[in-house]
Structures are given as structure tokens and as C-alpha cells.
Amino acid sequence: MKTLFSVDRETFTRLAQAADRGDQNALQSLRDLWGYDRGEIRCFLCSNIVSERPILGGLIFPSLHDEQTLCGAVICAVCSSLPADERWAQTLARLEEEDGKSLTTVH
Numbered sequence: 001m002k003t004l005f006s007v008d009r010e011t012f013t014r015l016a017q018a019a020d021r022g023d024q025n026a027l028q029s030l031r032d033l034w035g036y037d038r039g040e041i042r043c044f045l046c047s048n049i050v051s052e053r054p055i056l057g058g059l060i061f062p063s064l065h066d067e068q069t070l071c072g073a074v075i076c077a078v079c080s081s082l083p084a085d086e087r088w089a090q091t092l093a094r095l096e097e098e099d100g101k102s103l104t105t106v107h
């Protein structure tokens with residue numbers, strides 16, 4: 001199951017603010033974005049199954065290619081509790097792997 005998504009920065013900010021106010025439609029949109037209703041989700045960093053699914057509990061970071069785009073990935077509680085710099089280092093390593101994979105698919 002793919003756990004990485006990308007979303008327009010403004011859209012995400014608007015949804016997050018609305019969800020924070022208790023807007024049910026925004027909450028549902030965020031759940032859809034994270035893939036929370038699609039069954040089993042694996043941690044983007046360590047591939048463990050993620051059982052807890054907080055609405056804003058994943059990893060959010062600017063796209064490496066476009067700063068108006070945010071990327072999000074679901075991560076498990078263990079990876080969430082890593083120090084920020086370590087988590088970021090792992091994220092970059094995983095992103096490089098993903099890039100490598102898509103390159104192999106293209107060629």
C-alpha cells in the first residue's frame with residue numbers, strides 16, 4: 001500500500017484549519033488523503049503496519065521538486081517519536097529509494 005501522497009500547499013493548509021475547527025467534510029477529506037479508509041497502511045519509513053491513525057499524525061514535508069506542493073506520508077508511532085533530524089534523514093533516504101524505483105520503471 002502506497003503511503004506517500006502529494007497535495008497543494010494551500011489546499012492542505014485550508015483543510016487542516018477547517019478540520020481543526022471541527023469541519024466534518026474537511027476531516028473526511030484529510031482521512032481520504034491519508035488513505036485511512038483503504039485498509040491496511042504501512043509506515044513510510046519502516047514498513048510496519050500503522051494501527052493508530054491520527055488525522056494529522058503523519059509526516060508532512062515540502063516536495064523536493066516544488067515548494068508549493070507538500071508531501072505527506074503515514075508513519076508509525078515509533079518513527080513519529082524519533083528525533084526530528086533522524087526522522088528527516090530517514091525520510092530523505094526513503095525518498096531517494098522511491099525516486100530510484102520510479103526511474104527504473106521509466107527505463
Ligand SMILES: [Zn+2]
Pocket residue numbers: 043044045046047048075076077078079080
Ligand atoms: Zn515506522
